[in-house]
Amino acid sequence: MTTPLRVGLCAATALAAVLLGHAVNVSAQTTAATARPTTPLSFRSGKEIWEAGCVSCHGADGRGQADNLRGFEVPPTFPDFSDCPTSTPESNAQWRAVITNGGPARGFSTIMPSFKDLLTQEQIGMVISHIRSLCTEAAWPLGDLNLPRPLVTEKAFPENETVIAGTINAQGAAGIGSTLIYEHRLGATAMFEAIVPYAFSKETGTWGAAFGDLALGYKQKLAHSTRRGSILSVGGELIAPTGNPDVGTGGESTVFETYAAYGQLFRGQTFLQLHTGIELPAHQDKLPKAYYLRSAVGKTFATDSGHGRRWTPMMEVIGDRDIVKGVSTNWDVVPQIQIPLNKRMHVLASVGYRVPVNNRDGRQRQFLFYGLWDWMDGGLLKGW
Ligand code: HEC
Structure with a gap:
């Protein structure tokens, strides 16, 4: 044999x-x-x-x-x-x-x-x-434009992956949040995603647990250039008020969100990702309109002259603001690192720390993390 x-x-x-x-x-x-x-x-x-x-x-x-x-x-x-x-x-x-x-x-x-x-x-x-040259349809962006996933900023690249993301409050009321994100490519240029958050919190003195606001999203790549290293997409999300306001997991209003996401790869595996959007609640008496601007810069390092394991330290700067008179933009920074968990590098993890820079009252420092499985590259247990 x-x-x-x-x-x-x-x-x-x-x-x-x-x-x-x-x-x-x-x-x-x-x-x-x-x-x-x-x-x-x-x-x-x-x-x-x-x-x-x-x-x-x-x-x-x-x-x-x-x-x-x-x-x-x-x-x-x-x-x-x-x-x-x-x-x-x-x-x-x-x-x-x-x-x-x-x-x-x-x-x-x-x-x-x-x-x-x-x-x-x-x-x-x-x-x-x-x-x-064996794939002849130019609409498909190459994996090289699939920049490492930041903890908060949305990527421009349409993905096939499953992500479990989490937050743990580092101060203030104890709280643990988890989110299951499922992303699925639709042809060359689009993707849909389903987002299921579930949180545990002790805001009211005793531990409570509830689903957050479930969301469905759609992302459409508008343009990409392999030569220039750039990719631009727009997207939208429909967020349902399935959360529980008593436990602080949402539930106030249906929200429509629309955004643009841009990725730029530079020489030496450094990159910039930008993501900006607006949240429009159906019940603005319960939840204000808001906008956000998120950015991530990072650089990928690899062992064995670039052929081995790749890891990526990143820094995110995040601004969000309720569109209400007299309210200023909240700014946070999130230093983080993405690391591969297996040899095939289709199972990855990222850990970071979210630090409010201003308006610190009621805004907590948090540990952020995710585990990610790019299921197109094989089963979760393959390639270790
Ligand atoms: C002896 C047979 C054989 C030869 C010769 C061979 N390959 Fe492969 N190659 C394979 C097999 C089998 C796989 C799939 C491995 C797997 O999926 O576990 C593969 C996988 C690959 C992959 C990975 C594809 C992916 O999806 O990640 C690339 C790239 C590749 N081959 C390129 C080449 C190139 C270029 C040459 C010639 C210079 C070559 N191969 C010669 C058998 C071969």
Whole structure:
């Protein structure tokens, strides 16, 4: 019986032969002996690399080689690079890591070999560009524009993920809030989300627990540019008064919220995210209109020359104001860090601390956190 591991190793060895053989073909002077890792193989295009080293498993069109020619059982996460809904959300950094260090480096199958001794980083960039050309619908923004999720600011990128977020009061009345957020992509440019908050509080002296205001949201990407590193979306939420005013979890009024979200990636994996919106309650006698401006700046660091685990410290500055005469804007800062929990990095966590900067009466310092599962990249227990 052949195990996937052995198939993977054999395939990698066979591939080395293919790649080295290819190098001899394209350059008569290069011998297989000198074409070692230190001597990059001479390929003129990403397509050439693809044909020499990848087609045997991934197929010419990126959909996977035919069953009878492939010689291995495909894992459930085996990619179809021509399928825009599943290939575009992956970032180039993720692909680069898998191609450089092989599947296991990101908790994927051992069948996907490591190419670090066969291709230069430049050549890996060329083959990634070729894979990108296999999805031909330009409306899908690439995963590179999917900036790390801040604790409060809404992202511009339409997502497939499940998030459990929480708050714990660090001062004042004891309180713990939790929110389940489910986000689901609708085609190339849109997303819907369902938000279910549940809170425990001791505001009235004894512990009370209740659902908060349930919300349904919709987000629409308006524009994006991979070259400029920018993405712009607008969205709306319908918030139902399902909370309990006695426990302080809402319940005053139905609220319509509308917002814009912008993400900008800069050189060196630094980024800025902006999110501004307005909340319009149906019963303005019970709940005032309000607006908010939220921003997050951060930088992503990664181990192993960018191919290993990525973590992202961020700083959010948040302003919100009830549209009522004589009331000033509340400003908060939220230093935080997002860390991957598993190797595949599709299960992440973030922790932060929310500090009111002004109007501190009745506004508490809070610990904020979330756990996030990007379920397109596999089950919750996969890739650890
Ligand atoms: C021996 C077969 C084999 C060869 C050769 C091979 N791959 Fe793969 N590759 C796989 C398998 C199997 C997976 C899926 C791993 C999983 O999902 O567990 C994969 C996954 C990947 C992924 C990750 C996709 C994702 O969704 O994250 C990328 C990127 C990739 N391969 C690129 C390449 C490139 C580029 C080459 C050629 C330079 C190549 N592969 C050669 C078998 C192969």
